[in-house]
Amino acid sequence: MKTEGGSETAKRNAGERAAEEVTDGSVVGLGTGSTAAYAIEAIGQAVHDGLDVQGIPTSFQSRQLALEVGIPLTSLDAVDGVDLAIDGADQVRDDPSPNADADSNATTDADANATADTASALIKGGGGAHAREKLVAAAADRFVVVADPSKLVPELDRSVPVEILPAAHTTVAERVRELGGEPTLRDAEHKDGPVVTDNGNLILDVAFGPIDSPAELAPTLAAIPGVVEHGLFIGLADATYVGTADGVEKRTY
Structure with a gap:
């Protein structure tokens, strides 16, 4: 039940933009799937360039990719906390409100009052890793979703x-x-x-x-x-980076 759709350019733009949020000395949750893979590869390049991070993989797949690109790995029980988790989604309930801006952090009072049912509702698990993904996302100080426009829907309807x-x-x-x-x-x-x-x-x-x-x-x-x-991931995501052919749109919750 792996997801299809979305250009590789859009996926890469979303993944690489989210990877820019990783800071030196942080612990990062490494998601599973094709879009999250671009984030992992970008983090690996940053590690090669001198960034000091530890990664917590959410699946065998993400673990193998992290090892390939040189990200030092750890586990939840070996750290005090997770600073940031980056992961994809099979569907993202899209709320086309003013907080959807071209790579900005703009929010409004209406955004702050949005319920978890209308903002940041996701379906994950197309790759079968949602149990570990949710564990890491819930433990993280910030959880950001990376997606291409094909994953955005007005109402969740995927299995x-x-x-x-x-x-x-x-x-x-x-x-x-x-x-x-x-x-x-x-x-x-x-x-x-x-x-x-x-x-x-x-x-x-x-x-x-x-x-x-x-x-x-x-x-x-x-x-x-x-x-x-x-x-079903409800109220866990802090932001979604939506990659397009031209750049990235950031939705904050």
Whole structure:
């Protein structure tokens, strides 16, 4: 269920711009996916040029790329905190308000009063790493999202990835059907059987159609026994860098 769409130029612009927020001596959460990969590569180049950082990867994929580009790695239990997390998204609920500016930090009173349900609501987990991604994002002082315009939507409607304990497959599927969702066990692409996450669990992709209130659905899913984590990220993002062919637009929340 990996996401498609968006030009490589737009992805690169978003990733490289977010990487500019990394400061010397910081601990950085390294997200997963094609747009986050550009941020990791840019951070690696900065390390090569003398920047002192430590990275916390959110998946095997991001760990391997970080090692390739020379970023020193650590873990959550080895540091006092995470200064910044950078990650992509499969969908970003777009709020075309005055805080959407061409690479600016402008905000208004209306922006400050925006609820978590209308600003900074995301769906993640197309790569199956959303449990670790959410853990790192929640631990970070700042969490910035990198995306191309194809990820922006007026209303979240993509299937929500739900990581589950293998033994809970049947019972969780029944519960999400009661909530109006249609679960599909995610199959592996190059092996028989289901996808197994880095945590040793399975993933249900649950189609709800347009999600009117992500902030209400998120805790309901989290409360189902057997659910490890779901892909609704509500109120976690501080900003989104939207890459375009010409530059970057920054949305602050």
